[in-house]
Amino acid sequence: MTDIFVEKSIELRDAWEAELQKQQTEGSIDVLSWLSRMTLDVIGQAGFNYQFNALADGEEENELNRAFSTIFSSNMTFSVIPLLRATFPSLRWLPADRDAGSKQARATMERIGRELLDKSKKSLQTVEKVDKSTLKGRDILILLLRANMATDIPEHQRMSDQEVVSQIPTFLAAGHETTSTGTTWALYALSKSPEVQTKLRNELLSISTDNPTMDELNSLPYLDSVVRESLRLYAPVPFTQRLSVKEDVIPLSQPFTDKKGKVHEYLEDKKIWGEDSLEFRPERWESVPEGASAVPGVWGNMLTFLGGPRACIGYRFSLVEMKALLFTLIRTFDFRFAVPLEDIGITSWIVQRPFLRSKPEAGNQLPLKVKLVQRA
Ligand code: HEM
Structure with missing residues (x-):
């Protein structure tokens, strides 16, 4: 899927170049909203061969995305009802759907999901007849359908159409x-x-093509360290919920004193990462501290993608996508803050995002001053 990541990164780069030309001197771009458009295009194409065209037309232009946003509203004025329902089982009687708009959105999502499923099934049938190896565009939906059609899985393990269609909002x-x-x-x-x-830019410019392969992206050690360090310090999903089924001890980030006055310390940041644990220092990845190997994460000695049987199944996908983006953007542009650093705050609603303290009503954003890099 790397070619999709690179192609869309280049489309974003070109859109920003055009934006800079339009603005002439100012050069301020809200990178959050543009990156959101880019990753929406990518998950549409790589996930289920669906074109959102969000980079070209804007996110709101697309019917499926509008339906999705209505259900998973990501702005800061979200309804507390789903949260209450999830936290207090006794409140499950509250209406789950916020309004008729939400019902309508569900219906749209269901309809488009079914269409995508039918299209994928059809393409699988025709291709399968010709030659399996000619199957291009291996999106996640096709891979799932192929696995689901395998003759050697027991019938009860096969997913129903409804279950397959439900994967679309999940992946979105x-x-x-x-x-x-x-x-x-x-x-x-x-x-x-x-x-x-x-x-980082110097390392990235050592590659002579604008269209790197996955192996080329993964061969860049400093890019790898920057991605690791960024995901360590700024985990996009900072918390999750679990219901314990038996008593256990949870490792905590801070030491705590129990009823008997005994101090317990688990996974304290500084103990693992050193006194500079809260600093962004990609070089720390040149030698991973011994204590870090005890962190039970599925990737990178951290819990950014969680661990265990419900860990993120898309982490390899997102790591290459992030690398493709940084590769393309850092080679082309120089980035500085467009507002004083103190103005940038963090909101957290499942995903933690930046916003401007001076303009909370404007929602999540990160305006950066973007300048074309003069290449030798
Ligand atoms: C930097 C990007 C990403 C981060 C930080 C991230 C993080 C996570 C985390 C923390 C979970 C566990 C949530 C929980 O159980 O409470 C999770 C689950 C999941 N992630 Fe990701 N994810 C990322 C990108 C992706 C991508 C690109 C995909 C798909 C292509 C994806 C697909 C999934 C799926 C399907 C699950 C549910 C797995 C299950 O419950 O069995 N993620 N992710």
Whole structure:
């Protein structure tokens, strides 16, 4: 799927170049909203061969995205009802759907989901007849359908059409704003540390093509360290909920004193990462501290993608997507803050995003001053 990531990164780069030409001197771009459009296009295409065209037309122009946004409203004025329902089982009688608009949105999503499913099934039938190896555009939906059609799985393990269609909003929710926010925080961190940004740019310019392969992207050690460090310090999904089924001890980030006055310390940041644990320092990844290997995460000695049987299944996907984005953007542009650093705050509603303290009503954003890099 790397070619989709790179192609869409280049489309974003070109859109920003055009934007800069329009603005002439100012050069301020809200990177969060643009990255969100880019990752929406990517998950549509790589997830289920669906063209949102969000980079070209804007996110709101698309019917499926509008329906999705209505259900998973990501602005700061969300309804508390779903949260109350999830937290207090006794409140499940509250209406789950906020209004008729939400019902309508569900119906739209269902209809488009069914259409995509039918289209994928058809394409699978025709291709399968010709030659399996000619199956291009291996989106997640096709892969899922193929696995589901395998003759060697027991009947009760096969997914129903309804279950397959339900994966579409799942992948949209899980794979869209997580990666765009992760990349936004990486640009934030790089704007805060211009020397890291320059070092990264020098490494990226050592590759002679604008269209790197996945292996080329993964062969760049400093890019890898920047992505790791950014995901360590600015985890896009900062918390989750679990219901314990038996008594256990949860590792905590802060030491705590129990009823008997005994102090318990678990996974304290500084113990694992050192005194500079709260600093953005990609170089720390040149030698991972011993204590970090005890963190039970599915990736990178951290819990950014969680761990265990419900860990993120899209982490490899998002790591390459983030690398493709940073590769293309940092080679082309220089990034600095467009507002005083103190003005940038964090809101957290499933995904944690930046906003401007001076303009909370404007919703989530990260305006950066973007300048074309003069290449030698
Ligand atoms: C930087 C980007 C991403 C981050 C930080 C992230 C983080 C996470 C986390 C923390 C979970 C566990 C949530 C929980 O159980 O409470 C999760 C689950 C999941 N993620 Fe991601 N994710 C990212 C990108 C993606 C992408 C790109 C995809 C799809 C292509 C994806 C698909 C999923 C799915 C399907 C689950 C549910 C897995 C299950 O419950 O079995 N994620 N993700």
